[in-house]
Amino acid sequence: MKYKVRDIGLAEEGRKKIEWAESRMPVLMMLREKYSKEKPFKGVKIGGSLHVTKETAVLIKTLVAAGAEVAWSGCNPLSTQDDVAAALAEEGISIFAWHGMNRKEFYWCIDRVLEIKPDLTLDDGADLIFTLHNKYPELAKNVMGGTEETTTGVHRLKSMVRDGKLMYPVIAVNDAETKWDFDNIYGTGQSSLDGIMRATSILLAGKNFVVAGYGHCGKGVANRARGMGANVIVTEVDPIKALKARMDGFSVMTMDEAAKIGDIFITATGMKDVIVRRHFEKMKNGAVVCNTGHYDCEINIQDLEDISASKREIRPNNEMYKLRDGRKIYLLAKGRLVNLAAAEGHPSEVMDMSFANQFLSLKYILENHKKLEKKVYEVPSEQDQLVATLKLKSMGISIDSLTDEQRKYLNSYNEGT
Numbered sequence: 001m002k003y004k005v006r007d008i009g010l011a012e013e014g015r016k017k018i019e020w021a022e023s024r025m026p027v028l029m030m031l032r033e034k035y036s037k038e039k040p041f042k043g044v045k046i047g048g049s050l051h052v053t054k055e056t057a058v059l060i061k062t063l064v065a066a067g068a069e070v071a072w073s074g075c076n077p078l079s080t081q082d083d084v085a086a087a088l089a090e091e092g093i094s095i096f097a098w099h100g101m102n103r104k105e106f107y108w109c110i111d112r113v114l115e116i117k118p119d120l121t122l123d124d125g126a127d128l129i130f131t132l133h134n135k136y137p138e139l140a141k142n143v144m145g146g147t148e149e150t151t152t153g154v155h156r157l158k159s160m161v162r163d164g165k166l167m168y169p170v171i172a173v174n175d176a177e178t179k180w181d182f183d184n185i186y187g188t189g190q191s192s193l194d195g196i197m198r199a200t201s202i203l204l205a206g207k208n209f210v211v212a213g214y215g216h217c218g219k220g221v222a223n224r225a226r227g228m229g230a231n232v233i234v235t236e237v238d239p240i241k242a243l244k245a246r247m248d249g250f251s252v253m254t255m256d257e258a259a260k261i262g263d264i265f266i267t268a269t270g271m272k273d274v275i276v277r278r279h280f281e282k283m284k285n286g287a288v289v290c291n292t293g294h295y296d297c298e299i300n301i302q303d304l305e306d307i308s309a310s311k312r313e314i315r316p317n318n319e320m321y322k323l324r325d326g327r328k329i330y331l332l333a334k335g336r337l338v339n340l341a342a343a344e345g346h347p348s349e350v351m352d353m354s355f356a357n358q359f360l361s362l363k364y365i366l367e368n369h370k371k372l373e374k375k376v377y378e379v380p381s382e383q384d385q386l387v388a389t390l391k392l393k394s395m396g397i398s399i400d401s402l403t404d405e406q407r408k409y410l411n412s413y414n415e416g417t
């Protein structure tokens with residue numbers, strides 16, 4: 001089976017979305033221009049599991065232009081853009097992804113990707129790597145290496161390394177400065193609000209906007225929500241992050257306190273059970289609850305179901321839960337990451353850098369895998385510098401450079417006060 005998508009007839013719409021993304025991903029297009037000639041991935045099979053969006057399509061097309069054979073599945077049952085998947089299928093990409101798949105179908109798609117016996121893997125959330133290791137260990141032995149897109153996936157892989165389970169080297173693309181300091185902050189900030197506004201169409205100004213988690217993603221969401229005029233409240237378990245949130249001017253309190261006053265709740269922690277039954281029981285009538293973390297474990301939906309008399313979809317990606325006491329709580333995107341399930345994910349401009357890091361990290365593994373160990377690596381620092389330099393160039397921005405004298409000073413210790 002070459003591909004399985006929702007409707008191949010959506011391909012034309014998908015092609016237009018991809019064309020739009022290509023116009024806003026100049027760094028990846030520069031890499032495509034350069035490497036479509038050199039074809040470093042000629043004869044190389046790449047298995048990918050990453051949200052099927054217009055931006056991911058630009059990455060896939062760039063890998064194929066550079067010579068790779070690619071097979072792909074989504075990395076979340078609700079994040080696939082069906083028209084983009086159709087466009088990729090029509091271009092001959094082996095893609096297995098559609099919006100609204102169930103868990104069984106999700107892993108069926110990953111199994112199809114692994115049928116190409118990949119030389120390199122590309123993951124977002126480590127579900128493909130984990131399946132490869134657990135279900136097809138004989139395949140994992142032949143993989144040169146892989147990459148991981150997101151914080152949650154990197155944590156999962158480092159746990160595998162700790163237990164001696166990782167069978168090949170993986171580069172943590174998430175930890176590239178030109179990924180987390182832009183994608184996680186500005187991307188998650190804007191796209192999460194985008195998802196909330198598409199699913200609710202509510203005014204953010206003046207609302208009590210509760211952000212659980214003040215890591216890179218939570219910080220981005222809190223700042224963008226403040227920019228829209230919301231009264232932002234942060235909850236945390238880490239005293240340093242909580243202090244940072246307070247010094248950044250946000251109210252900080254426990255979720256038990258925030259539950260009583262919040263109008264909109266978003267989780268960005270990577271942790272399970274952040275919003276549970278006792279919080280729902282305190283919430284105001286009409287509260288909106290959503291998540292922007294990678295997995296759908298942060299909001300305990302079973303707890304919400306247990307105290308509800310009924311539920312029905314009131315708007316796309318927006319379910320109205322009617323509680324037994326008459327209050328209504330609105331759950332967005334079934335608790336899955338709201339930015340990709342109810343909107344289109346981060347804007348192309350930040351994914352440009354994240355995916356340039358994906359491309360260059362895969363190329364680095366291809367060229368260096370023989371000397372890499374079975375552990376999680378940072379991206380090479382010169383790669384981070386290169387991605388930032390190319391991005392600035394695409395923006396028409398020039399910066400200063402150190403003189404020889406300054407370089408000497410940088411490495412000296414003789415000159416003091």
Ligand code: ARJ
Nearest residue numbers: 051053055056149150294344345346
């Ligand atoms: C593809 C996206 C997009 C998008 O880089 C982000 C991250 O860390 C993942 C967590 O699952 C999602 C990923 N991401 C955000 N926006 N991937 N296309 N437009």
